[in-house]
Amino acid sequence: MHKARSSKIRTVAAHAILIAYTAIALFPVVLIVVNSFKTRQAIFRSPLSLPDSETFSLIGYQTVFAQGNFAHYFQSSLIVTMASLFLVLLFGAMAAFALAEYRFRANALMGLYLAIGIMIPIRLGTVAILEMMVASRLVNTLAALVLVYTAQGLPLAIFILSEFMKQVSDDLKNAGRIDGFSEYTIFFRLVLPLVRPAMATVAVFTMIPIWNDLWFPLILAPAEATKTITLGAQVFIGQFVTNWNAVLSTLSLAVVPVLVLYLIFSRQLIRGITSGAVK
Template sequence: MIDILAWIVGNAGAIGWIMLGLAFGGLLTERFATHLNTDLATWLGALLGAVVALVTALTGLLDTGLGASLSALALVGVMFGYWFLVMPRLPRRRQTRSRLLNRTIYRYRFPSFLGQIVSHVILLAWTLVVLAPLWTMLVNSLKDKREIFRAPFSWPTGDVRTFDGYKNAWIDGNFDLYFRNSLIVTISSLLVILLIGALGAYALANWRSRTSTVIYLYFVAGLMIPIRLGTINIVTIVQDLGLNNQLTGLIPIYVAMGLPITIFVLTAFMRGVPQDLIDAARMDGASELRVFVEIMLPLTRPALATVTVFNMIPIWNDLWFPLILTRDENVRTVTYGVSLLFGQYQTDWNAILSTLSLASLPVLLLYLLMSKQFIKGLTAGAVKG
């Protein structure tokens, strides 16, 4: 793993340039493909941008400032040639878009060239704001302490690049143990949250009465009251149950913390499912459990992905309850283990940033794997009705 990471870091410039060419060719092509097969034109543009970037990287032009400028000009020139010379000859068949996308993403368009430039500048600026902390964390995790304070935002070169922080975090810092504990707690909590939340939301969505409204408002009230206000009572309950200093003592707390947002999102989403579809399944003899498993759950996958992302981030990053309820070495989580690296008189920033870089991978992977469903879940609520 360290060798693969070292290869990626050593070729980060070329990899980043190829990804930039891929994004440049793919994202901007759709702006020019107004009367074409959008999918075909976009994929060809992305492939062409990646190929041009790869060729310029292999020729070594990125090693100098002049060569990098020539590479950028070559990429722009080739893409403009593709957009205005090759792309008009592609099949003129526009893909039929779904009603959901037409009412959200493609509802507000900027047809003018100036509007496209302004919108892209705004999006790029916001992207830089979001990526700046991640960039600072990653580049400083590859430096020693002196180099971190000397040049905190520069990319580490070969003579100052070091992977000692990652090795110390994985081998000497018990990061593998903390990582495993966090995975156990997070995955177990998410499974229970999704199970109970989906069942409860299905019941509230189909049970229309004053009592169900009161129960629904009770869960919604949980969104406005931080669970940390009841820390003293929670600690007392955990101690009475004999779950103190155990990983199983954290799971019920996180379940209680995640159920309000889960019930809130899933109930609204399930109420939007056509009732005729459910009634047809019942008339065919399907039980309520079968309707829930085979009809409701597949239709609510975007909402399930949304609540999974919303719940995983606070559970994975939580420090408050592990700090209070877990003391032994074998039950510490990642965030608790990172907090122990902060000393009273000095701090090993290399080890801290390396550990945080590794700890951020599960959240990033989850979002990348579920981003499509996550975006569908967000946009579905925006176009309800």
């Protein structure tokens, strides 16, 4: 759009608003990370300054690595997130393809049934989920978390992916059928590669809540061996409430991996949101 009279004042005002809010959004995160590299005195005396040679200290990180089991927590989180993500994407895409591609009697009903989970949070089933996990001896295993997160991620994944799969050219799939592809080959070889961007979007949407979840690790897998990083950080901070160095370091350690992942995938995520995937 051509704005003939796009005034300077307007541009300045726009930037002022955005810079102000960006500061509000980033300040707390920056504050935590910066102070985690300082000595205890410096944290309190001059919380807003960067660490210099005098105030620089890794004491917090040393405490965390000496006392906490963070490498292990991190590994648990990674396993749970990756496994759930894989299952959500695979099973979600398969179901989405069935709903988008085939006319069959229960199609609409099936779509509606699978969409209930978008509206009703799985957390409300916790009481019964715990009973079930106890009965099947899955409490304090990562498998319990993977199962729950897969179920939690599927409805939205199916919903978004089937929208995208409807856009894949019918002609292409039909060309495959005439060339003798099975329905499975058509799905895996033709359709999946074409919806890769949508898969990436769904992956980010699915991943963030799983990585950040506190509720289910707390209830289903609170044992030391299966603690996720989110739960680990929560428990650890609870124990070291007065050790500011340790607390700030723990928070920084918990922020950084997510932040890095976010920066890698942010284009994908933002494109996903703005392309109207969430409607």
